[in-house]
Amino acid sequence: MRNINENTITPAVLESLADCPDPRLKEVLSALVRHLHDFAREVKLTEAEWMAGIQFLTATGQKCDDKRQEFILLSDTLGLSTLNVALNHAKSSQATEATVFGPFHVADAPQFELGDDISGGAAGEPLFVRATVRGPGGEPVADAVVDVWQADTEGLYDVQRADLASAQGRGVLRTDAEGRLHFRGVMPVAYPIPTDGPVGRMLDVTRRHPWRPAHVHFMIVAPGYETLITHVFSDGDRYLDSDAVFGVRSSLIGDFVRHPPGLAPDGSEQASDFHVLDFDFVLERAGTVGAGNGVR
Template sequence: MRNLNQDNITQAVIARFGDTPDPRLKEIMTSLVQHLHAFAREVRLTEAEWLEGIAFLTATGQKCDDKRQEFILLSDVLGLSMLTVAMNNDKPRGCTEATVFGPFFVEGAPHYAHGDDVANGAVGEPCEVFAHVRGVKGEPIAGARVDVWQADAEGHYDVQHPGLAHAQGRGVLTTGADGGFHFRTIVAEAYPIPTDGPVGTLLAATKRHPWRPAHLHFKIEAEGYEPLITHVFRSGDQYLDSDAVFGVRQSLVADWVPQPGGGHRLDYDFVLNPLAGPKA
């Protein structure tokens, strides 16, 4: 098609995807083109602004490596991550709510026995975590894999410490016969998301703070149940109502209870949703 203009180019582009064999891919690309073109028209996007946007996305990709995912961070601060989580995790009443994955999960974290020190040298006040993993009917889930990770008291994850030779504040545990697991770590503290990249530049330009309320990350997997990716947030944190990545849910807020002998204790139970059975 020749003589394309601002009025007919959208349909011309959509037509080019007409032979896409995967119907879902065709649906996504058609909608993407429609909304991208509508956005450009709505804001009357200039060529200079378009080039600036391309430069921003390029810089975002260049900031990514095996220890940091700047595109996830961008999705988080735009609320897209949490919107996608909410749309895809509509669980029965009583199940633990899901929230954002975050950019600092690492595969291959060390395995720990119950009661071990997952902090492994991370800076912070001592804390013990006691938790159970159950099904919606209250049944204990034995043998569940639990990944846990957190920032230290300085607001950094282990992968943000150059030259650190071992994992800190992250590990893998397996639930016991009663569905329980227990580990020692440090108290979760509020921290700012990384601002030394394009996402930080965006936050500064839009007068948004980068802070996340104090939390622990959990990824729980068990045979016969839907996997769960969630946080447990520390009650009383000043950023619970303004989380930079929109991840807070009231059901995920819990008390870190000061202990008479020093340190804190967190108790929390996770409830998993069973996998749907085969359709009749």
């Protein structure tokens, strides 16, 4: 491999992968090399720009920890997360659409019983969620594991608050024998994604806003069905058509109905306004549509 130049470097790198024992790894790496090299040639990448890119990716990694995933945020804001979801989670017409995972999911969230308040003291107007989880034939999906997480009235997730000793606005519940789910949280609000890292700087220099429309995250897992990772968005939110991470689907827009003080769905008497969301989730059977059915 002597005397490599801009015309011979790509085939030389591809040849170096010839003995890769994993066919899929060889396919992915070969395509990555070809597209990266073509990108550099197309834009005539300068050495200064190349170094700036390395520094940007380094800073992105340095911003990651057990509570913050800047690389997911980068993938989201470049539309790669939504593209990946679309490629791997094609749905039949009756199934609930998937959307981006986001950077704020936390494993091992607290377990709750149906009807419990998952807010953990998070600030916000009360929200009562009533949902069903069904299969494509309308059959109830009993004992489905439903992971829920959301921001508070200031647009912050619990992991963004260093002073919290316990979880807020997140929890894991299971559907009943009829596939029903109900719990209490807080009314979501629109919020900006974190802008204190390299992704925020990228948005700033490209004159993009960082806002996401109000939503609640759901991840639903049940044997025999494809895992569903999705949101329910609040109808009427000003950012539905300009979501910073391109995650909105019309089918995922729910009606968060505002009610005056009075009797809530759980039988409690509410002294202030509260909201009620009714939403039905339909799971795809595992292995029937699309390529992906695992938890990311």
